[in-house]
Amino acid sequence: MKKITNNVQHIIRDMLQGFQFENNDRVCYNSKHNIIYRKDLAQQNVAIISGGGSGHEPADFGYVGEGMLSISINGNIFVPPTPEQILAAIRLTDKKQAVLLIIKNFQADVQNFLSAESLAKEEGRSIDHVIVNDDVSVEDAVSYSKRKRGVAGTILVHKILGAAAAEGYSLQQLKNLGSSVIKNLHTLGVALSPANNPNQTEPSFTLNDNEVYYGVGIHGEKGYRKEEFCSSEKLAIELINKLKSLYRWKQGDKFAILINGLGATPLMEQYIFANDIRRLMQLENIDVRFVKVGTHLTSIDMKGISISLLKIEDPEWEKWLKSDVTVSSW
Amino acid sequence: MKKITNNVQHIIRDMLQGFQFENNDRVCYNSKHNIIYRKDLAQQNVAIISGGGSGHEPADFGYVGEGMLSISINGNIFVPPTPEQILAAIRLTDKKQAVLLIIKNFQADVQNFLSAESLAKEEGRSIDHVIVNDDVSVEDAVSYSKRKRGVAGTILVHKILGAAAAEGYSLQQLKNLGSSVIKNLHTLGVALSPANNPNQTEPSFTLNDNEVYYGVGIHGEKGYRKEEFCSSEKLAIELINKLKSLYRWKQGDKFAILINGLGATPLMEQYIFANDIRRLMQLENIDVRFVKVGTHLTSIDMKGISISLLKIEDPEWEKWLKSDVTVSSW
Structure with a gap:
């Protein structure tokens, strides 16, 4: 590599x-x-x-x-x-x-x-x-x-x-x-390929050409299921359904969303996935107040994506999410 | 894919x-x-x-x-x-x-x-x-x-x-x-792997496991040389030497630098390459006034990197490079 x-x-x-x-x-x-x-x-x-x-x-x-x-x-x-x-x-x-x-x-x-x-x-x-x-x-x-x-x-x-x-x-x-x-903060991810650690000769897990791996950790920790890849929409449904069961949200609840590329995931794919999340949140009548898409916390060159949801319990949180910063990668 | x-x-x-x-x-x-x-x-x-x-x-x-x-x-x-x-x-x-x-x-x-x-x-x-x-x-x-x-x-x-x-x-x-x-603006890049276009079954070029391809275009256009990959420093020396011959720069000339990941290149590697560029510019006594590193203009999921140099002929250019923006990806 x-x-x-x-x-x-x-x-x-x-x-x-x-x-x-x-x-x-x-x-x-x-x-x-x-x-x-x-x-x-x-x-x-x-x-x-x-x-x-x-x-x-x-x-x-x-x-x-x-x-x-x-x-x-x-x-x-x-x-x-x-x-x-x-x-x-x-x-x-x-x-x-x-x-x-x-x-x-x-x-x-x-x-x-x-x-x-x-x-x-x-x-x-x-x-x-x-x-x-x-x-x-x-x-x-x-x-x-x-x-x-x-x-x-x-x-x-x-x-x-x-x-x-x-x-x-x-x-x-x-x-x-x-x-x-x-x-109020929960994250779930899915890997399409493992990270290649320059200090190790073998990746921490293997996937078939057509497989994805749900729930794998950012150091390659064991996930919860491998299955055949179907579409971005399918990934979004799987992850949102799991997150929904944790929040037991109701119509009009306010949320912030971070969609995160895991290292080698092109922005094109991140935005397509974001669009699937948009549709699902709309179906649930969730009031999405803040969205961020990008490569923010990675696992070297892993290909994959994660979604973090934050239930906004205080309007100040939204203000702080949107305030100006002077940093390299926000 | x-x-x-x-x-x-x-x-x-x-x-x-x-x-x-x-x-x-x-x-x-x-x-x-x-x-x-x-x-x-x-x-x-x-x-x-x-x-x-x-x-x-x-x-x-x-x-x-x-x-x-x-x-x-x-x-x-x-x-x-x-x-x-x-x-x-x-x-x-x-x-x-x-x-x-x-x-x-x-x-x-x-x-x-x-x-x-x-x-x-x-x-x-x-x-x-x-x-x-x-x-x-x-x-x-x-x-x-x-x-x-x-x-x-x-x-x-x-x-x-x-x-x-x-x-x-x-x-x-x-x-x-x-x-x-x-x-005053010149760019050179190097690919470590080709882009996979979802509309095409085959990538536009092939590389051996250990090869890199200098000068390949962002749509996979023909580059100028394939060679065995050695190190980030070697890539930096090749690209800077070629750029140097175009500028015929002298000590103290002011430059802006954009280091650009071509799609699937982790930031870790982009910053390591940036550090090699830093050393080379220091050896040349170039006055680097502005540096930007990141994934800015890509070729889908190509792995590789490019460097753009801009000779700053007017101090206003530096001011404008550094001024605030409200965009998603600067």
Whole structure:
């Protein structure tokens, strides 16, 4: 598998230097810890920090900037940043600033972020976190809550919390807001092909030429069903039906939608899928207040798509989703 | 080849309806002629119109909005819009508005746009055009000027002319500005895999597993060399050396750079390539004033990358490249 890379040992550094080259008027790159951060970091009462393993670009560095993230910490491919990296990121903020960590719900991510959080507390920092667990692909009821991973819906959390932080929300207010948003946020995806990890010789799953795989994770975690591909509409119906059973929505409920390409999915296909979602939501008489389509949180070069729904419980959420940002990838 | 589509006959309509679903507060969709246009179309003295065959998403509809295009006209896949479609787009503008067409230099595109232009003139419209021919991949000196196609650099033309139009530039000023920009704009690309056109059973070229193809066109037109893939750095050196010979640049010359994924190229790889370009430009002591990296003008799901260089001859160009826009894909 040809990839536009050089020495695989330097992939993360090369990529982040490239990102800094594009955005050098706005962001800094800390090469020791692979951290991307806003030049005007001290501007907010509360710094919003996120991150995770690489291979999910543009997440999360593409969301660093005014109105979204203060800092992104970038681990190796599919490997979360270490507590040391995360602590180094926290230390970049002003001691008078509070810090909110946005953590995706993967066991190793949660461990490392919470470990850094407790070290930062020992240093006298005012710090807290929210854990995003929007992925609802796991069918087994027993292991369900444990295995709800943090996936593309995280970008909507970045957007809403980033906008509220820019407005001057306190740490406690941001934590409460984040928790409310996350409770109303669910994501489901489908893969048409697996990701090719440059550190591995084999993809994490295989599909026949005509097969798709529902519910597969962004690191290739097991999905819930393989079946023959039929059409975009069929994919949309499957995913919306599953999401509908979780929300038990009623006519006129307000929703935001994120449609997300998983890495190698052309925009043409993303918009065709978006149109199928539009028709289904119209049939359900859902009041769609916000739609975003694009390649936002990926699994390297996986071909596939996910849909995140957010039930809008507060008109402020819609305002924050629509507010201006200065970031590379929103 | 699985594609997230429905009936192939309705691909363009489905896609544009999906786009409108995302942007319904800002843009309108004319389904008879597959035109996407700004709701606030009458705001400018001069409407900027572009378009072409589909399969190049987000070009051009993703650039419709404040500060860039007024209207995009969308043909079928790899087929330019008809003169009727283009004329219908022109007629959407106010009769008091002038119109500038931004045309990519493909024979059928130029024919259809100029034919619509002359029909619009007969209707008393004040209208003119620029033709973008940034692709410098063709080695044969004789056929050179004839075959310089319009490719990713077109997006920089959209940005600069869109910003100048928003500032109130006249039709003549915009035409002159466009001509100066185009003279200083060159693009070269390399493919790692061909596009899969849903209307064709076979891709337009084949590559061995380890091969890349320099200079291939966005519709799969013949490139200038196939060779074994080595590294991102090697691709960057090849493309920059060729571009350097055209510019004969000297230390301190100011440049803007667009690095463009051709459809299925993950951002990770685009940024790694951007970093190689950074190093080469630094070695040449080029003063890089603006960098943009992303999937901007594609060839369906082709894997590959292009680089567009614009020699900045006027500080206004840099200002316009950096000015704010309200579009989906800048």
